[in-house]
Amino acid sequence: MAKLKDLVNKPEILSPGHRLCAGCGASIAVRQILSASDDPVVVACATGCLEVATTIYPYTSWRSPFIHNAFENVAATISGVETMYQSLKKQGKIDKEIKFIAFGGDGGTYDIGLQSLSGALERGHNFVYVCYDNEAYMNTGIQRSSATPRGAWTTTTPVGEVIPGKTQYRKDLTRIIAAHNIPYAAQASIWRWSDLIDKAHKAFYTKGPAFLNVLSPCHRGWRFPLEDTIKISKLAVQTNFWPLYEVENGKYKLNYKPKERLPITEWMKPQGRYKHLLTPENESIVEEIQQEIDNNWERLLVLSGEK
Amino acid sequence: MSIKTAAVTGNEAASYALRQINPDVVAAYPITPQTELVQSFSEYVADGLVDTELITVESEHSAMSACVGAAAAGGRVMTATSANGLALMFEILFIAASNKLPIVMPVVNRALSGPINIHCDHGDTMAARDAGWIQIYSENAQEVYDNLIQAIRIAENMKVRLPVMVMFDGFIISHGIERVDYLDDATVRNFIGTYQPNHPLLDIDKPLTFGPLDLYDYYFEHKRQQAEDIKNSKPIILDVAREFKEISAREYGLFESYHLDDAETAIVVLSSAAGTAKAVVDELRDRGRKVGLLKPRVFRPFPYIEIAQALSHLKAIAILDRSVSFGSFGGPLFTEIRSAMVEFKKIPENFNIIFGLGGRDINEQDITGIYNQLDEVVKSGKVKERVQYLGVRD
Ligand SMILES: Cc1ncc(C[n+]2csc(CCOP(=O)(O)OP(=O)(O)O)c2C)c(N)n1
Numbered sequence: 001m002a003k004l005k006d007l008v009n010k011p012e013i014l015s016p017g018h019r020l021c022a023g024c025g026a027s028i029a030v031r032q033i034l035s036a037s038d039d040p041v042v043v044a045c046a047t048g049c050l051e052v053a054t055t056i057y058p059y060t061s062w063r064s065p066f067i068h069n070a071f072e073n074v075a076a077t078i079s080g081v082e083t084m085y086q087s088l089k090k091q092g093k094i095d096k097e098i099k100f101i102a103f104g105g106d107g108g109t110y111d112i113g114l115q116s117l118s119g120a121l122e123r124g125h126n127f128v129y130v131c132y133d134n135e136a137y138m139n140t141g142i143q144r145s146s147a148t149p150r151g152a153w154t155t156t157t158p159v160g161e162v163i164p165g166k167t168q169y170r171k172d173l174t175r176i177i178a179a180h181n182i183p184y185a186a187q188a189s190i191w192r193w194s195d196l197i198d199k200a201h202k203a204f205y206t207k208g209p210a211f212l213n214v215l216s217p218c219h220r221g222w223r224f225p226l227e228d229t230i231k232i233s234k235l236a237v238q239t240n241f242w243p244l245y246e247v248e249n250g251k252y253k254l255n256y257k258p259k260e261r262l263p264i265t266e267w268m269k270p271q272g273r274y275k276h277l278l279t280p281e282n283e284s285i286v287e288e289i290q291q292e293i294d295n296n297w298e299r300l301l302v303l304s305g306e307k
Numbered sequence: 308m309s310i311k312t313a314a315v316t317g318n319e320a321a322s323y324a325l326r327q328i329n330p331d332v333v334a335a336y337p338i339t340p341q342t343e344l345v346q347s348f349s350e351y352v353a354d355g356l357v358d359t360e361l362i363t364v365e366s367e368h369s370a371m372s373a374c375v376g377a378a379a380a381g382g383r384v385m386t387a388t389s390a391n392g393l394a395l396m397f398e399i400l401f402i403a404a405s406n407k408l409p410i411v412m413p414v415v416n417r418a419l420s421g422p423i424n425i426h427c428d429h430g431d432t433m434a435a436r437d438a439g440w441i442q443i444y445s446e447n448a449q450e451v452y453d454n455l456i457q458a459i460r461i462a463e464n465m466k467v468r469l470p471v472m473v474m475f476d477g478f479i480i481s482h483g484i485e486r487v488d489y490l491d492d493a494t495v496r497n498f499i500g501t502y503q504p505n506h507p508l509l510d511i512d513k514p515l516t517f518g519p520l521d522l523y524d525y526y527f528e529h530k531r532q533q534a535e536d537i538k539n540s541k542p543i544i545l546d547v548a549r550e551f552k553e554i555s556a557r558e559y560g561l562f563e564s565y566h567l568d569d570a571e572t573a574i575v576v577l578s579s580a581a582g583t584a585k586a587v588v589d590e591l592r593d594r595g596r597k598v599g600l601l602k603p604r605v606f607r608p609f610p611y612i613e614i615a616q617a618l619s620h621l622k623a624i625a626i627l628d629r630s631v632s633f634g635s636f637g638g639p640l641f642t643e644i645r646s647a648m649v650e651f652k653k654i655p656e657n658f659n660i661i662f663g664l665g666g667r668d669i670n671e672q673d674i675t676g677i678y679n680q681l682d683e684v685v686k687s688g689k690v691k692e693r694v695q696y697l698g699v700r701d
């Protein structure tokens with residue numbers, strides 16, 4: 001397990017002074033994950049909040065080599081970088097041990113970049129892919145993605161007279177990735193930092209592709225006070241909205257079981273994006289969402305041999 | 308130095324060049340009429356005849372994206388495509404050029420959808436003419452081979468560092484069997500030299516950020532530099548051609564002139580149709596007619612002054628485009644050359660012929676007809692129709 005004392009002494013790759021919002025979940029996720037490699041890393045990033053806020057020319061927040069190509073192709077891009085590394089290594093032109101990591105938002109991963117990611121996973125490149133999932137297109141102003149949960153307000157699923165926010169459930173990306181039968185896939189939270197860092201370490205030191213899906217609260221898009229990022233992350237796990245689990249060589253393992261599952265309204269209440277749901281007229285929608293969460297949890301218990 | 312003569316398709320000649328170039332990484336996706344090129348190169352990889360790591364991507368978008376990653380990492384990178392594949396790469400073509408990545412890509416010209424059509428025209432690469440890539444068109448399989456080898460030197464020149472597309476006509480050249488004189492492996496490897504990385508991403512001791520957000524305070528300067536870099540590639544392209552002549556005895560320039568000096572009329576046309584036109588020029592010259600031909604080789608950077616100068620003494624010219632630029636005055640070659648000719652006082656009479664879309668054949672009679680029309684223009688001093696479509700049913 002990662003020790004806080006060791007971690008604070010590690011040099012930071014994402015340096016302070018970047019222009020992500022104060023309290024942004026994404027930067028916390030990135031720092032925790034990058035602290036888990038004992039070797040130098042090359043970072044690739046899809047277009048999105050993380051990329052635009054850390055690379056405003058002529059400045060950069062990245063102390064490691066960094067490449068941004070476009071929105072939908074970070075997996076293909078890192079696969080090119082990693083393949084060049086393998087080629088030069090085989091030819092004896094490079095000998096250093098280097099790790100390769102790609103970051104994409106939920107838009108860049110669940111939606112527009114899914115093909116690129118699926119291809120890179122199937123080809124078996126030796127890299128870590130991290131989806132920092134803030135459940136919408138934040139960089140362009142909070143539009144819905146296929147990771148936006150049912151019922152949530154976004155600027156393209158506004159709460160209108162007849163439609164109360166997003167009508168569809170979110171895509172279960174972690175299971176889709178696990179179905180690629182890659183050696184390691186996990187879901188994690190910045191609240192359980194030591195679980196996340198352990199998972200990141202495993203991901204870095206797995207041979208072949210590894211995937212982490214990290215819920216990364218965005219107070220701008222989710223409408224909560226910026227100091228509550230970790231509190232919100234915790235509620236996501238304790239309501240079973242965002243279960244922590246890993247799939248290692250096909251074997252599911254649950255990493256955290258709340259002593260008592262909190263009702264989904266506890267997750268919704270502090271977030272302005274759900275405000276309209278917590279009214280008597282929309283009670284049935286909340287009930288359906290609760291049912292969906294409970295069903296997913298039951299299935300996860302079975303998959304991970306807990307039931 | 309030894310020369311091996313082979314009877315091969317254009318695709319095989321391209322693949323043979325790729326083997327000799329021995330890129331560190333190739334990322335490619337099959338599409339007719341390029342497919343055979345990728346298949347043949349895959350065999351070289353499977354037989355261990357190259358050091359190349361081949362990334363068999365799931366799309367052309369990923370092919371170009373992986374090429375950008377691999378080239379930024381710091382090594383020699385190639386891919387190949389056609390038509391819809393090139394269109395799918397479109398977004399990333401600009402990113403490759405703006406990152407100054409010396410990727411070399413054969414493009415087998417094919418008509419763009421829709422409707423879907425697998426045969427030759429130049430609509431695909433003409434649509435990509437402003438992407439920031441150097442573009443070189445080839446007439447036949449020998450030129451495909453020669454241009455690819457030269458392209459590596461041009462792209463990797465430290466004063467250029469830009470991606471290069473080498474074009475050849477789908478089916479006509481990609482699948483037609485022709486004689487090609489191959490240089491031996493050692494000569495080619497010696498000519499292209501070892502790859503010199505420029506700020507490689509894999510240099511972990513000197514971390515660099517590629518592809519930053521670049522707003523109104525610097526973007527324009529960077530685009531201005533890019534415009535300068537591609538312009539400055541012109542003398543380098545000529546230097547490389549001169550050196551290539553030393554190892555091959557074959558001559559290349561920015562364009563090729565065929566019986567142009569004493570000609571009164573001429574046709575300007577790219578790629579394989581220039582081969583057909585040369586045969587017509589020979590025939591008409593035998594009958595005492597003063598006809599000539601100009602075949603542009605380098606389309607980007609466009610050698611506008613050089614071409615306009617070479618045409619300036621003529622009485623009339625026909626500029627042939629194997630692509631249509633919807634809503635513009637004429638085809639891309641026509642508008643470039645007509646605007647370049649403004650630099651000279653006396654402008655030859657001129658007209659534009661759009662031909663061969665979707666693989667429609669152009670034959671010797673068609674070309675003879677164009678020379679006849681040029682004679683009429685000279686006689687009457689009048690152009691009947693400025694932009695014409697050849698051999699199309701109304
Ligand atoms: C091909 C393409 N389409 C659209 C965009 C506009 N765009 C840039 S970032 C973005 C959303 C990013 O969302 P996500 O991946 O979730 O990252 P976040 O900003 O939320 O961190 C969009 C739509 C683009 N850059 N490229």
Ligand code: SF4
Pocket residue numbers: 019020021023024025026049053134138139217218219220221
């Ligand atoms: S908008 Fe959200 S995701 Fe983007 S920087 Fe701010 S908090 Fe982070």
Ligand SMILES: [Mg+2]
Pocket residue numbers: 105106107132133134135136137138
């Ligand atoms: Mg997002």
